[in-house]
Every structure is written in structure tokens, then in C-alpha cells.
Amino acid sequence: MIGRLQGILLEKSAPELLLDVNGVGYEIQAPISTFAVLGRIGDPVILYTHLAIREDAHQLYGFSDKSQRTLFRTLIKVSGVGPKLALAILSGMDVNAFASCVHAEDVTALTKLPGVGKKTAERLIVEMRDRLKEWQSAGPLWDAVDQQEQASADSMLQDAESALVALGYKPTEAAKMLNKVAGQADSSEDLIRLALRNSLGNA
Structure with missing residues (x-):
């Protein structure tokens, strides 16, 4: 997988x-x-x-984050909901808004999503209610820590890319250099050093 x-x-x-x-x-x-x-x-x-x-x-x-993937995987287990409809649901409503609609049994809000009729909305509420409860009882409904870590990593990459561009590298070249060493450093400075070292080593 x-x-x-x-x-x-x-x-x-x-x-x-x-x-x-x-x-x-x-x-x-x-x-x-x-x-x-x-x-x-x-x-x-x-x-x-x-x-x-x-x-x-x-x-x-x-x-973009694990919460979306978790909801997608749960949605496609619902009778009559395939990957195409699951993507449409995630495109029209964020995960927390969807959870709120299910808990509130808000059929009207769910039917505003593309491809979701009244019967599908009712089935989503019935089949998703218990699964959402399980996620909540295990802790926060969606993993905010993962989202914060993702945002921090993205910011570090952007800072490192800007620095490499300032050194004379093209944006696409800088992005490729950083992609090869992403996840191997805890700061943008270390990331830049690794990217430069890797680039010089392959020169």
C-alpha cells in the first residue's frame, strides 16, 4: 500500500x-x-x-492531511458511496463540517453536496454516526498535531527554497534539490546545507 x-x-x-x-x-x-x-x-x-x-x-x-484520508476511507465503506462521490463530498465540505452535519442529522446540508440525494444523505448519517463517535472517543476528532507538523515542514521548505533562489538557483532547481533531502533536517539552515552538500556531491 x-x-x-x-x-x-x-x-x-x-x-x-x-x-x-x-x-x-x-x-x-x-x-x-x-x-x-x-x-x-x-x-x-x-x-x-x-x-x-x-x-x-x-x-x-x-x-493534504490524514484527516481527509481517514474520512475518505470511511466514506467509501458506506453503501452506495464510491471514490468519486467521496471526493465530491470532501471537495464540498471540510471534515469538521461534515462531522457536524452527521451529528446534527442535517440532511438538508448534506444534500447540497454534489451527487448526494436525500436517501444518500440519510444513509451517510446512519452509517457514519457510530464511526465518528469512535474517532471522538479515541481523542481529538482530527489530528491537529499532524496538521501543525505539516505546516511547520512546509514553512521550512519555503524558507530553504527562498534562500537557495537568493544564492542563484532557479526555483524549480531549488525545489528538486530540497525534495531529495526533505525530512532529513530540523531547520531550514540544516536543510539548505544538506541540499548544497548533496548537489555538490552529485556534481
Whole structure:
């Protein structure tokens, strides 16, 4: 199972994007909520992924954080809800808003989502209610720590990329240099040193 990918964003045209991971291009489908936080073409990207295997295709779905992926995986277990509809739900409503609708049994709000009729909304409420309770009893409904760590990592990469560009590297070149050493440092300064050392070592 492919659970996480880190690479360079090559193309994005909702709901599909293309991610370069060490020279391999991964075609990924993602909700609009994930597209909203993606950077520019050429920027480093980290996605939490779900691999769906069918007889006729292997499809990757990508999400900006674990909470989106958790909800997606739970939604596709609901009768009548496939990956396409699950993506539409995540595109039209964030995870906390969806949880609130389920707890409040707000059929009207759910039917405003694309592809969700009254019967589907009622089925979502019935089948998701207990699962949401289980997540809440285990702690915070969504992993805020993961989101904070992601934001910190993204900020560190941006700072390091800006510094490399200031040193004369092109943005796409700087992004590729950093992608090779991302996750190996605890500060932007260390990340820059590693990127430069790796680049000089391969020169």
C-alpha cells in the first residue's frame, strides 16, 4: 500500500495532479480542498495517499492531511458511496463540517453536496454516526498535531527554497534539490546545507 508520497508538483488540473517522485510520475486524484493548499507547479508537495485496486485499474487518491484520508476511507465503506462521490463530498465540505452535519442529522446540508440525494444523505448519517463517535472517543476528532507538523515542514521548505533562489538557483532547481533531502533536517539552515552538500556531491 502506498500511504504517503513526497515529490515535485508537475501538473494540476482538478481533480487530477501529477507528482514527480524521484523521476517517477504519479497520477493522483484529489479533492478540491487539497488543491486549495497546493503550491505552484515545481513546488515540493507531500500527500497522504490511498491506493484503490480494481480489476481494470490502480488509482491513487491524495490528500493534504490524514484527516481527509481517514474520512475518505470511511466514506467509501458506506453503501452506495464510491471514490468519486467521496471526493465530491470532501471537495464540498471540510471534515469538521461534515462531522457536524452527521451529528446534527442535517440532511438538508448534506444534500447540497454534489451527487448526494436525500436517501444518500440519510444513509451517510446512519452509517457514519457510530464511526465518528469512535474517532471522538479515541481523542481529538482530527489530528491537529499532524496538521501543525505539516505546516511547520512546509514553512521550512519555503524558507530553504527562498534562500537557495537568493544564492542563484532557479526555483524549480531549488525545489528538486530540497525534495531529495526533505525530512532529513530540523531547520531550514540544516536543510539548505544538506541540499548544497548533496548537489555538490552529485556534481
